[in-house]
Amino acid sequence: MTVPPNTSTEPAANNGLPDRLVKHAVRYADHRAVHRDHLTPMLRHYADLKDQYPHTLLFYRVGDFFETFFQDALIVSRELEIVLTSKDGGKEVGRVPLSGIPHHALDRYCALLVEKGYAIAVCDQVEDAADAQGALVRREITRVVTPGTLLEEGMLNARRNNYLAAIVIAGHHWGLSYADISTGEFLTTQSSSLEQLTQELMRLQPAEVLIPTNAPDLRGLLRPGEKSEHLPDCLPTQFCYTLRSQTPFTQVEARQRLLQRFRVRSLEGLGCEHLPLAVRAAGGLLEYLDDTQKETQIPLQPICTYTLTEFLILDSQTRRNLEITQTVRDGTFHNSLLWALDRTITPMGSRALRRWLLQPLLKVTEIQARQDTLQELVNNGTLREDLQRLLRQIYDLERLAGRAGSGTASPRDLVGLADSLGKLPELARLVESSRSPYLKAVQQVPPVLEQLGKHLQARLVERPPLALKEGGLIRIGVVPQLDEMRQQATDDETWLAKLEVIERERTGISTLKVGYSKTFGYYISISRSKAGQVPDGYDRKQTLVNEERYITSELKERENRILNARKELGDLEYEIFAGLRSEVGEQAELIRTVARAVAAVDALAGLAEVAVYQGYSRPKMVEGRQLSISEGRHPVVEQALPAGFFVPNSAELGNQESNSIPDLIVLTGPNASGKSCYLRQIGLIQLMAQVGSFIPAQSAQLSICDRIFTRVGAVDDLATGQSTFMVEMNETANILNHGTARSLILLDEIGRGTATFDGLSIAWAVAEHLATEVRARTIFATHYHELNELASILPNVANYQVTVKEMPDQIIFLHRVQPGGADRSYGIEAGRLAGLPSSVIQRARQVMSQIEKHSKIAVGLRKGGRSEKNSQPDPPHDPTQQLEIGI
Template sequence: MSRKLTPMLQQYMEIKENTNDALVFYRLGDFYELFFEDAIVASKVLDLVLTGRSAGGEEKAPMCGVPHHAAENYIQKLVAAGYKVAVVEQVENPKDVKGIVKREVVEIVTPGTYFEMDENSTREIASIHADLVYATVVSCNLMTGSLKAIRVVNDPIEIIKVLQQFQVKEIVVDAEISQSLLEEIRSKTQIYISYEETLNQDVKHADRSIEIALRRLTQYLIYTHKRELTHLSDVVVLNDQSFLRMDYSSMTNLELIEHQKGKELTLYYHLNRTQTNMGSRLMKEVIMQPLVSVDAIKLRHQQIETLMNEYLMTDSLRSNLKQTYDIHRIVARLSTGKHSAQDFVRLKQTLMLFENIQKLVSDNELFEFMTQLDPLVPLYEELDRSIRDDAPVLLKEGRTFEKGIDAELDSLLDLSHNGKQWLLEYEAKQKELTGIKNLKVGYTRAFGYYIEISKGQVMNVRDDFGYIRKQTLTNAERYISAELQEYEVKISQASERILEIEQKLFDKYTQFVEGYSSAIHQIGDAIAYLDILLALTEISLLPGYQKPLITQEKTVNIKNGKHPVLEQTLINHQYIASDVDMSEARKTLILTGPNMGGKSTYMRMIALNVIMAQIGCYIPCESAEIGLVDQIFTRMGASDDILMGQSTFMVEMLEAQAALSKATESSLILFDEIGRGTSTYDGMALAQAIIEYINNSVKCRTVFSTHYHELVELESMYSGIKNVHVEVHEENDHVTFLYRVIDGRADKSYGINVARLAHLPQSILERATANLRRLELSKEHLNIGAEVIEVPIIPQEYHTVKSKLDRINVNELTPMEALILVSELKKDIGDDTHE
């Protein structure tokens, strides 16, 4: 087919063959054109008119195009729809080439590498390396340059949870990856899958699995950006104990970042009072990774208290922050070659404001994270001296750099901007030289610059004037001179030369600024952190918010605690506060009461207040003492989307298993209606066994809500278990929910009362009431047994080791893999000794 194509389309097809997984944006003049199948796809997604172009012979190639100056918007739409875009540009000057101009792919824009969308959104790209037991995920946020790694059990569901938690839009794998894993990712997520077989050998890491994933990821980033990226930070390994851990299911259940009914109902929306995009992005991380150090939380409390008390300073800090720019984004644009002169201007202004901020907090050691940084005064001064504040986004004829930066540029700018004045002075000079008073210097596009002398004065033109006759008119003669010709050449080449010089200067300053990339990034980190401190200060100043006492005890003691989001968003009625009293003697709370009574809200209230307390924020209550929580596990509502294809009951059991196998005595478990997905007897039997196991073996703080009222008997059987219920007022078969949790058991379920509130037909309500009375009289009363069962305490390490061994076919292990496995199993059981 290619032999029949025109030379231009032959070039297009050669490029397409090497980027067959991307739509090719092929630059032709002022347009990017797409051809053949790419044009058909793009025309549908972008709503463009599909036309045709001669392909050679009688064949017509389907074609559509977009203006180059508007390409960014079209690329954004394609990427948002899940496509890659290969941007093809001319790499030769057409003036220097006979025939077709050489073109190359200068960038491949992908769903995971595109950061020109919403500045507050999180778009990550990740690489996965899996062995027989583990999968290592290395994830990169290109805008911030951050890299993080986490290792999970090599199970598709666990891997997908991590990808969802990191908000990954694209993964990079090799051909050896498990196809069943890829099928699970394709069926359960919108994540784009890309392949990269080459590893970047320049990348090193102590952990071999992280190294392989990182090498593949960085090689892919070089391939897509056609350059090394200089702004990527060191990998942060997240498998340590440095923050409160929650998996994707828990974050979803607790509505931390996302909510089905709208983002305004999330904790992130409530807390995000930040002034900058950098602070807004950091707030997400802070919420998803609360602190687990008493000292770190107390330091944040001290910082917030200072900002609360020094309100004049706080106002000034907030005012300065509002005027800063997203310098993380600027560094990313520099690293990827997408920056403009305006990025230099914004960087300069932000550095100036940063110095102001440093001065405001200079006397307070609590803000060393800000004051200990180099304000980069030399960088600011050089940019201030060199770059005009009104510099254009695109380089345009001398409007980017200040005078005095380049002598030739200044001369050309004078020539270009003061051309009329030069011509007037030249004309006056020629009049004086010749004595011809009506001599004129003019210009036409066809003829160029000329000296015009009337017919009556031609005899006064002498040879020593250096004039050369070029054109005869009816009433005059036109001449040129060497000086005028030289000026014409200069002026015609000035614009082109100005752009050349500006491009060289722009590249020079790019290299200069890139040398400060790491230091600029640190300043961005400090601005973002100060921003979240100011946001948490604003929240902590809300009426009814109190500083929690953070301890190492196994307690959650909250007096009149409120759900922080609902308290702000409830319109129809006032939010009713409830106490939380959890301690060694009350570590397992069995929560009963009717649907709609507020059980799930109460459980979320506990978790959200713990999270807010451990990010250093004040919480809505009268008082609070919170013992550090290391992990939160939840099973609340229908968070089954990620595990579609599995029953609700299977999802319940998987999430319960995760909690039971991973929780420690410092963890918090919130289980809502575990066991409801199967029969009454099965469900109640499982619920009882799970409560007993958590209370007697895991021994962590737990709230277990249930409709199995028989389970309230467990309070009298085991120490540590206490009954609590949502308060209800009943009068003449009508119930009023009081939305408050108090000690004791609920009397009944009130299901028919809830149905009455939902306005079911009266005949159904009457029949249900009669049925209920008959069943209560006739059924054999369920008895959970008064015998106290000693639950065997099975070490969590046993579950971990057994799970790994169950996955392995020993006949497939190589000797090296067996040695690695033994080493991993020794770590799992806490034996780190070496022979």
């Protein structure tokens, strides 16, 4: 890992420090610049650890704080906007920079730093200060926190996965493995197209990606956008990359690590025996977890091998254009498809739905299994409501099991897990008469989990304290020894509570008080004016301005007993709790298996809720290439508009049994009339159908798509120096080179980023190629009305238009798609509606009149239509033609 670049050692705004201290802090910003023998023992230990973890921010436990020194203190002070101070570094050194945080706030501050792209090494005390043998309490690195290895609830987004990925590239071949250590998912794959690797990374959106390299100067973690000569050019730069040694990624090392981790003799059963690059990636990922988690064994599911062809392929452009998980305009969740469909109750259900939307199915049987479950939940509203009511009482079992298995679960985590396990039998009874596949999957609760839930509930109090070692975790009557110790402690505390009354009566001093301080323990306080009344047996312990403090031999004896009892009680309760946590950890895999079934039910119940209230229907999945949608609607736009405002439209594509059903539709119509919305809704309806969801349509018959392609909107890619038109051409080329007869292609305004004649020629050729060569089901939205000529040339092309109603001084958009081709775009009218000055609108109409009078665009297009495969169309227009527009 690495501290990101551009980390100036100059404290931001000096943080209120005097100039002399700032200069001194900068002087000793680098721990390597100080002779180790001149440092204090603690700072010498800090510097030695920093040498072992040079690419992290090192947080060092000192009492109730985690402190950072030297350059780390400057960075932490600046990034967290907390005070920078200093600490004595030794006689020869003077003061060195110091910045610290309370130990209980570690998770919160780590989350902020990790979000900024930093890695953190946590050095904690591993022995009690009272038991320390030397001058220093023993401290060790207990964990390295990186973007891809987060476990703590406060650091994670509950409704999406946090993936750590590892990549091995050999030529054009690659292996990819990824895991979410908070949920236990662990998958691997291998393929031979670097473009596919990029697309898979874009789908996963990993928090961190591991890359093996032979570079001697490993830079550790590269923040998003940061370049490195060791980072392959084919990889997108918007992710955090961690450069690692090649050794754990070698075939021998990686294979052995997988065999040992999953206690198998062969990788055949895991599906990756003959996928060497996938094995290498997975092994390297496991080694990284061992390195960062230290003694903690992260519970992972047995590795699952998958192929990219198992799911409908959605490239990053399609996911962006269809706004599946975030919007194009501002990248927000609100108004995305996931926003419109997510009515899940649990975080694990929400994560499942997100995965489904990004990996639609290709097998009709799997789609129908989800549809059957949805149908039952739609038909049985009482069952659906009862399910969702019960799901509200079930916590995030996936992540609770993960924290228990890693030894980081809190008492409240175990109580939440126990309560959730206790709800599973009720869930099973609720669906006991169901016959749909996903509901049948939760009809049986593993007896061991049912018993585990009861076991935890019987031992843990309902509302345990936040701090693990505060005590008060275990119920009374569970452990006799614990009860005896508690009784003794209670008796002593009762005696202590009565002592004040007894001593007041005995001494006659009505103002006498019994108190406690961390420094001196329990004491008897008497005002100095009453000091002459102090009886024998009182030993003066401390003198203050207004009072004297005393102890007695009996009070001291009771104090020792009470304090020892508290420690022993805390230790025993912690030991019992740790045992319970280990019992849960042993069942982590089984808990997660059940959790995935519950998450699927939650996702389907949410989809059923949307289907009922939005009026969705069940699509019929058929063989062949048919796409038939009756009165379809855009699932997001419909929810954003008042009820009844959205105008539904139908679509027919790709029916091989009828010559009247086209493969390609040329869609024309005015600006802002709804062409782009129509394209997107067709894509979203197809995607939703292959997820297994009901769809926003009156009815539909749909066949399986292997890919959905979209080319909608215009955007520059300034980072790579590509113009809007170049990006458009790249995306179009990708579609033409990878589309098949089973694909769905949605194109909007191809060729609009260049000169009119060039653009028209490209649009014509692209549409013609799609209709005659690819023969994919395609909707081609355009303002080039000349493309309507294709319908008279090619039998599998049809013209459709978005209609308008023309008034004397305005037009009304009807948003209705009907057969026929438009001959106008009404762009000037759209400009008027947008607020262009009237003088501009008037002049535009004058120019348009002259252009329409003189232009002969599309002359010869019909004549130039290809009758033979390799013939070329005649030039559509003489670009030297002059127009007289009265300038």
